[in-house]
Amino acid sequence: MADRSPKPSSRSLWRRYLDFPLIYKLAIALVAGAVVGLAVGEPATALQPLGEVFLRLLQMLVMPLVVVTLIAGVSSIDPVRLGGIGLKVLVFYLATSAVAITVGLLAALAVAPGTGLQAPGRTEQSPEQAPPVAQTLVEIVPENPFAALAEGNVLAVMFAAIAAGIALAFMRASSDERIAGLGALLRRGVDAGVELVFVIVRGVLQYAPVGVFALIAVVLAETGVDALVPLAKLTGVVYGGVAVQIGVYAAVLVLFRVGVRRFFAAAREPMVTAFATRSSSGTLPVSTRAARRMGVDEGVYGFTLPLGATVNMDGTAIYVGAATVFVANVAGVELTVGQLLMVVLVGVLASIGTAGVPGAGLIMLSLAVTQAGLPFGPVALVAGIDAILDMVRTMCNVTGDLTGTRVIARTERGMVHESGEDGTGPGAGAAAVPAGAQRAEGAEPPGEDAGSGG
Incomplete structure (x- = not known):
């Protein structure tokens, strides 16, 4: 009896941790990390390794997840339907990015966040340049897919995975029994890879609260409250612009008759994770899980989410628009209509060539500032609080990816499993819930936490 009592007690404590919803664990970690970072200050940077481990764990999953989900997603769609989904997702992502950067520009023009600030002195470092759009388009096609995989070239890996998925889709649809049989065999292997990932x-999500706590504590320990004071207007513009953009997403969801409350109940975990990690690609595992929870078929989310993590950067577009106006204010330059249009165009196109990792927004901002003919010096002011701005813009990026995924699934017949809407996930065997009953339910979908199956 004495030997058996400690075991159930410790197992029960671990079980309770697993059963506690991930969203609450992340929220507690965020608050605790902020308190520690502000109260302890510089010594809190010793927690950096704990945060780095979490980021490395997420990054470790990115390439395998991109490969298996893209191949599984693309190959699960009928070849005739594949072209329609691809066109829809590209149009949606480009349109929302254009809206986002316009929101950022208009909000910043109204507030004039940089007025009264002095441009910093000479900077020793030259800005990191974004690759030209033409070069980016050429390099999407990899000379060696395995080298692209080893180098972390996401766009090139995505191209190779999409090509493999298309080929597998045609194999499965082949009238030749031998080819169709081989396609079915390959598909089973891909499905096994998806489940393995x-x-x-x-397992990685069980460590997420520890990593989030460390990341937030380190960021606030390094910047402190004083770092936000001279740039409070810019911070407010970016955060306000993101709030407006999320309102745009809600309007789009309503337009396509998708339940807004139910959507955000499923999307809030990847939103919090994106806010803490500042990585769209790193949040991809959590975003994919949320899409499954919404009932979206892998034929849609396996294609739209990896693509969106790389090319859809609405929050970053808001940041680029607002920060460009900020730089112009600090430099004492009044932007012309032509320059504003150029910022919109460059912001949308540059999002294709910047990966969904922390700090990519500075590359886009450097390109936009240069194309607008503005001095680069004031960008150093923005870089000082880039981490604070990066959090909210990454959250917006991920929310846009999920919105596009859910809307596109809504427009494709058979690509939304209603059983997934109650948290059981697609393929759970539950009967479809009548539309009226779904609309009446406002509660959070039960049963999905970090320890449950996807």
Whole structure:
């Protein structure tokens, strides 16, 4: 009896941790990290390794997840339907990015966040340049897919995975029984790879609160409250612009008759994770899980989410628009209509060539500032609080990816499993809930936490 009592007690404590919803664990970690970072100050930077481990775990999953989900997603769609989904997702992502950067520009023009600030002195470092759009388009096609995989070239890996997925889709649809049989066999292997990655994802998410706590504590320990004072207007513009953009997403969801409350109940975990990690690609495992929870078929989310993590950067577009006006204010330059249009165009196109990792927004901002003919010096002011701005813009990026995924799934027949709407996930065997009953339910979908199956 004495030997058996400690075991159930410790197992029960671990079980309770697993059963506690991830969103609350992340929220507690965020608050605790902020308190420690501000109260302790510089010594809190010793927590950096704990945060780095979390980022490395997420980054470790990115390439395998991109490969298996893209191949599984693309190959699960009928070849005739594949072209329609691809066109829809590109149009949606480009349109929302254009809206986002316009929101950022208009909000910044109204507030004039940089007025009264002095441009910093000479900077020793030259800005990191974004690759030209033409070069980016050429390099999407990899000379060696395995080298692209080893180098972390996301766009090139995505191209190779999409090509493999298309080929597998045609194999499965072939009238030749031998080819169709081989396609079915390959598809089973891909499905096994997807499940393997998701088992690892569930394990990594158990460490997420520790990593989030460390990341937030380190960021606030390094910047402190004083760092926000001279740039409070710019911070407010970016955060306000993101709030407006999320309102745009809600309007789009309503337009396509998708439940807004139910959507955000499923999307809030990847939103919080994106806010803490500042990485769209790193949040991809959590975003994919949320899409499954919404009932979206892998034929849609397996294609739209990896693509969106790289090319859809609405929050970053808001940041680029607002920060460009900020730089112009600090430099004492009044932007012309032509320059504003150029910022919109460059912001939308540059999002294709910047990866969904922390700090990519500075590359886009450097390109936009240069193309607008503005001095680069004031960008150093923005870089000082880039981490604070990066959090909210990454959250917006991920929310836009999920919105596009859910809307596109809504427009494709058979690509939304209603059983997934109650948290059981697609393929759970539950009967479809009548539309009226779904609309009446406002509660959070039960049963999905970090320790449960996807």
